[in-house]
Amino acid sequence: MNVQIVLVGSLSEIPKSYRNENIFLFGKTLFVHKENEAYLYLGTKKDRITREDIRYLGGHTRRQINKWNVEEVNMDFQSLLKLAKEMNEKEVVTCFLEGWYLAGYNFNKYKQKNVNKQMSQLKMKGESYDTCNDMAIIRSRAINTARDFCNEPANKLTPEIYVKRLKEMFEDTKVEVEIIDINGLEDAGFHAVHVVGKGSSRSPYVAILRLNNGAGDPIALVGKGVTFDSGGTNVKTGRDIGEMKMDMGGAAAVTGAIQLLSDLDYKGNLLAVIPLVVNVAGEEAYLPSDVITYRNGLTVEVGNTDAEGRLILADAILYSTAAKAKYIIDIATLTGSIGHALGLKKAGIFCDDEDRLWELKEIGARSGDYVWPMPLVEDYQSLLKSDTADLNNMSASIYGGAITAAMFLKNFVSDDCRWIHIDMANTVRPWKEECYYTAGASGFGVRLLAELVQCERISDVN
Known part of the structure; x- marks a missing residue:
């Protein structure tokens, strides 16, 4: 299954049958699966978005994705860039990816059943973000x-x-x-x-x-x-x-x-x-x-x-x-x-x-x-x-x-x-x-x- 991440900026971005003002609240999530497509809607309503907020969204997204058997995650950063007006594009993307990678951490080396869930592949639409990805990994x-x-x-x-x-x-x-x-x-x-x-x-x-x-x-x-x-x-x-x-x-x-x-x-x-x-x-x-x-x-x-x-x-x-x-x-x-x-x-x-x-x-x-x-x-x-x-x-x-x-x-x-x-x-x-x-x-x-x-x-x- 592939999932498209949608950062909610307006009600028009949500299917009519799911529209609710609460989805705008920061960190709120809505998972919609229809036919062969799946969408994860994330609320972003907050007076001011900080770097840590963006890391939060990255980690929160990863946690939500881990609940399902997801092979590929598609992310478009444009809506997030509009929200974080005080930061440049590289900062925004790096912070999101940092949160994404950190949320995948676990320490279970001494457990007999050491099962690490395979990480979903994150694909980023738009420009190449290789340098941001490298920095987030480092x-x-x-x-x-x-x-x-x-x-x-x-x-x-x-x-x-x-x-x-x-x-x-x-x-x-x-x-x-x-x-x-x-x-x-x-x-x-x-x-x-x-x-x-x-x-x-x-x-x-x-x-x-x-x-x-x-x-x-x-x-x-x-x-x-x-x-x-x-x-x-x-x-x-x-x-x-x-x-x-x-x-x-x-x-x-x-x-x-x-x-x-x-x-x-x-x-x-x-x-x-x-x-x-x-x-x-x-x-x-x-x-x-x-x-x-x-x-x-x-x-x-x-x-x-x-x-x-x-x-x-x-x-x-x-x-x-x-x-x-x-x-x-x-x-x-x-x-x-x-x-x-x-x-x-x-x-x-x-x-x-x-x-x-x-x-x-x-x-x-x-x-x-x-x-x-x-x-x-x-x-x-x-x-x-x-x-x-x-x-x-x-x-x-x-x-x-x-x-x-x-x-x-x-x-x-x-x-x-x-x-x-x-x-x-x-x-x-x-x-x-x-x-x-x-x-x-x-x-x-x-x-x-x-x-x-x-x-x-x-x-x-x-």
Whole structure:
């Protein structure tokens, strides 16, 4: 069976017997099958159509098509182009196709009956959209890379397996991969990674990715890679800590972003620092009251071993500074507090230049990875006071946990370096399984990081 996609712009486009004002509502669908022809009508009524709306339509269309045995789908983008007047033709088509491809994702490699439904062939009327199709495939593939990493069970994605997969991924690319194992961590300045990871039989690692494809100092991406987090000695007591296999969502986002930028032949220098640990309470596990000394001399008392993410991120930030990064973006599934503040749809974004926060919010909206500006409150630095060391990794207050975590990290960022911090703990899974979001991980952060890097590069050139 072949299906023609019709984006509803007027009642005249619908057969008389099916005409109903509700079909105009955005996302509403009507499937009509008559003789040897089938039509899928999609409602598009909305005050303003955004890029994410178009991705939504692409994914929503794919989901509807999957309900039937469809061999071929015919799509005419002209009506969609009329609706999205603020965007150019290539943007519109690429966004639709991105949603289409992402909606086809599933993670069922460990199921005995691994049945993947054959994808319907999408044919596009009018001009050749090969470049748009290629771009959509590149973008969706990078997002699906992050999804794959997050969805892997803890025993199938240890730090050692993670670094092996990185080597395989980037073997024939411009990305150079350096791996630091447990024997070299302290010499390389990753003291906290060594301390946090030593409680597990799964040894800690740090992956350093470099894409040297231009002039100037590198932009650094830092991703938290806790492949499983039991909370350590301060063991988690939640109902389902199986979700903690996704505590490396930041690392996955950085990995996907580097893949995307490499595939796009990004012209610039990139440095990615990915600390990888398993945080469990083994016989050599670190303990509350332990003190960690960092490469810059700062000392930190461990107030809570379940606040391990900020400890290893601090190592990676310091390494990035030593590598002369002028701009550092870190991303992490860092605090439950960010979800309490923002819900499940938008990650929190912090910046050392508060005036840029609303610009960053717009970049997030454009990418499809939504963020909301969060403050860096200097007065909260006092909540990180320790009687034993320079800092405590745990706030003295139960309130504002996402902000105090960001303030902790700020202590490790040099004054001459620009810095953005993204707390994505609430968005590592989709807030709702709809349109192009399927079961499992969301792939959040891949597009956001790539957009931030590209925007920063443009501003430097100009």
